[in-house]
Amino acid sequence: MNIVVLVKQVPDSGSERKLDPSDNTVARATADNVINEMDEYAIEEALTVKEAHGGEVTVLTVGPDTATDAIRKALSMGADKAVHVSDPAIHGACAPQTSAIIAAALAQLEYDLVLCGAESTDGQVSVMPALLSERLGIPQLSGARKLTVDGSTATIERQTDGGYWAVEAQLPAIVSTWDTINEPRYPSFKGIMAAKKKPVETKSLADLGIDPGTVGLATATSKVVDFAGRPPKGEGVKVPDEGDGAEKLVGFLAAQKIV
Amino acid sequence: MAEVLVLVEINPAAGGPRKTTLEALTAARALGEPAAVVIGAPGTAAGGRDALAEYGAAKVYVAESDDVDAYLVAPKAEVLAQLVGEKSPAAVVVPSSPEGKEIAGRLAIKTGSGFLTDVTEINPDGTATQVAFAGATIVHSQVTVGTPIYTLRGNSVTPEPAPGAATEETVQFTLSDAAKQTRVVDRVVEQKSNRPELTEASIVVSGGRGVASAENFSVIEGLADSLGAAVGASRAAVDSGFYPHSFQVGQTGKTVSPQLYIAVGISGAIQHRAGMQTSKTIVAVNKDPEAPIFELADFGVVGDLNTVVPAATEQIAARK
Numbered sequence: 001m002n003i004v005v006l007v008k009q010v011p012d013s014g015s016e017r018k019l020d021p022s023d024n025t026v027a028r029a030t031a032d033n034v035i036n037e038m039d040e041y042a043i044e045e046a047l048t049v050k051e052a053h054g055g056e057v058t059v060l061t062v063g064p065d066t067a068t069d070a071i072r073k074a075l076s077m078g079a080d081k082a083v084h085v086s087d088p089a090i091h092g093a094c095a096p097q098t099s100a101i102i103a104a105a106l107a108q109l110e111y112d113l114v115l116c117g118a119e120s121t122d123g124q125v126s127v128m129p130a131l132l133s134e135r136l137g138i139p140q141l142s143g144a145r146k147l148t149v150d151g152s153t154a155t156i157e158r159q160t161d162g163g164y165w166a167v168e169a170q171l172p173a174i175v176s177t178w179d180t181i182n183e184p185r186y187p188s189f190k191g192i193m194a195a196k197k198k199p200v201e202t203k204s205l206a207d208l209g210i211d212p213g214t215v216g217l218a219t220a221t222s223k224v225v226d227f228a229g230r231p232p233k234g235e236g237v238k239v240p241d242e243g244d245g246a247e248k249l250v251g252f253l254a255a256q257k258i259v
Numbered sequence: 260m261a262e263v264l265v266l267v268e269i270n271p272a273a274g275g276p277r278k279t280t281l282e283a284l285t286a287a288r289a290l291g292e293p294a295a296v297v298i299g300a301p302g303t304a305a306g307g308r309d310a311l312a313e314y315g316a317a318k319v320y321v322a323e324s325d326d327v328d329a330y331l332v333a334p335k336a337e338v339l340a341q342l343v344g345e346k347s348p349a350a351v352v353v354p355s356s357p358e359g360k361e362i363a364g365r366l367a368i369k370t371g372s373g374f375l376t377d378v379t380e381i382n383p384d385g386t387a388t389q390v391a392f393a394g395a396t397i398v399h400s401q402v403t404v405g406t407p408i409y410t411l412r413g414n415s416v417t418p419e420p421a422p423g424a425a426t427e428e429t430v431q432f433t434l435s436d437a438a439k440q441t442r443v444v445d446r447v448v449e450q451k452s453n454r455p456e457l458t459e460a461s462i463v464v465s466g467g468r469g470v471a472s473a474e475n476f477s478v479i480e481g482l483a484d485s486l487g488a489a490v491g492a493s494r495a496a497v498d499s500g501f502y503p504h505s506f507q508v509g510q511t512g513k514t515v516s517p518q519l520y521i522a523v524g525i526s527g528a529i530q531h532r533a534g535m536q537t538s539k540t541i542v543a544v545n546k547d548p549e550a551p552i553f554e555l556a557d558f559g560v561v562g563d564l565n566t567v568v569p570a571a572t573e574q575i576a577a578r579k
Binding site: 013014016017018019037038094095096099119121122124125126127129130131133134135137138139140141142143145155158159160161162163164165166167168169170173178179180220221222223224225226227228229230233234236237238239240241245246247248249250252253254256258259 | 331332333336357360361362363364365367368369372373374375376377386390391392393394395396397398399400401402403404405437440441442443444445446447448449450451452456457458462486504505510511518519529530533536540541542544548553554555556557558559560561562563566567568570571573574575578
């Protein structure tokens with residue numbers, strides 16, 4: 001069972017995140033970058049499947065050189081090797097373009113299963129499995145809170161409002177995972193040391209056979225026209241509860257004509 | 260006038276279109292004449308026609324087949340792509356559910372177009388507003404290639420009636436094998452509730468770590484029920500096992516934008532803000548006067564939720 005886990009480095013959602021006013025793209029160079037937290041669940045799930053079925057776990061990331069930190073994190077958790085697609089021409093790529101890059105990189109790998117987090121905390125577009133399914137012609141099993149692999153079939157519980165859908169497909173398939181699916185392991189000291197020696201292959205767009213003119217900000221299928229900080233909220237009212245907290249609360253709701 | 264395709268989301272319980280569809284029909288009018296697209300099992304369109312007419316659908320394209328429901332996402336994208344080819348619409352608007360976003364994404368690849376997800380407003384020039392980075396940044400974006408595709412975030416636009424002819428047209432289609440790769444084997448409802456859908460509700464009452472136990476979430480539910488509200492939970496409450504994950508509001512859960520959001524026992528970490536910051540009015544109850552949630556709140560009560568909330572629930576009930 002060969003598994004590829006898609007990993008993205010994102011600005012830490014707990015830090016101040018910005019767009020770069022020079023070209024309206026996410027300011028990644030100056031950000032406090034971390035591995036996308038949702039991807040850790042995908043890595044954990046990949047390792048669990050590998051432990052049950054054997055095989056190899058490959059980490060695939062598209063991103064600038066600094067994304068090696070996210071790769072090392074994934075390798076220290078136990079992934080076997082990594083492919084890092086890095087090319088200055090990718091800067092500002094839109095989701096469809098990024099999916100073309102990932103699809104081309106996957107085409108050069110052997111895989112039965114592709115795993116990724118259900119969303120990235122920066123863009124929150126949450127559709128990479130759908131885009132890759134469309135491009136590669138492999139089934140999408142997205143939004144999983146549970147994954148079962150049995151022979152050549154994968155079944156997930158796709159999380160829905162108030163329940164789940166049981167959804168199945170033949171391998172190879174692409175699965176995205178929510179944070180309800182498992183509890184990601186912490187890298188051990190041994191894992192961190194071993195990660196330093198694991199192979200990381202860097203590929204350019206040329207290596208993938210992609211014309212740099214077809215990706216990146218200049219040819220992106222959508223663009224940010226302008227942006228601004230959210231206007232600050234007017235000062236709210238904060239009252240202590242002196243036995244009349246409920247009364248004041250209901251009074252506020254009444255003034256707003258809610259009750 | 261140019262046609263704008265609007266994908267209809269059906270509420271399986273009520274049979275008619277969800278509020279998100281009426282919002283999408285309203286938003287679509289900025290770009291042209293809305294045409295509703297119903298894709299589902301045979302009989303899906305029957306219950307929705309009146310509402311679609313009331314909210315301005317000039318046409319209703321009906322694509323019905325059992326196969327559409329039997330397979331995940333891909334069939335709907337394929338039918339929509341066929342319609343984009345046949346009708347050359349000015350744009351496509353899809354309600355922004357997880358499925359809606361995936362349909363939009365697949366449609367973008369099929370039609371060689373760009374797409375924008377979770378837009379809160381569509382402007383006549385085709386630009387759209389999006390909220391980025393946990394609500395901290397307001398972005399104006401534009402599709403630059405192909406037929407613009409938008410997914411509209413729930414509760415961002417107020418549905419406004421505008422009469423439409425809602426002329427029905429049956430769509431003939433045959434699904435490709437590629438669209439029939441992911442089978443939906445079962446649809447399981449675990450929590451039956453008479454409360455409104457979290458992302459559609461005009462009032463949401465959420466509980467956090469401060470609620471302290473699963474049993475004590477009855478305090479949150481009580482207040483919610485007195486207001487006809489949906490119940491939400493912070494990640495801390497969900498991780499502690501107080502409430503199911505499908506009710507989680509925040510970065511790895513739902514994004515809500517109700518008229519009124521009441522945060523009870525929630526500190527207001529950025530993780531949570533990401534899911535509720537765009538609510539019109541925010542009320543907070545927390546015993547910690549320094550809790551960051553108060554920075555967002557229009558009205559805050561510093562006090563014990565276990566005394567304040569039940570008393571408020573009683574007083575609201577008494578006013579009815």
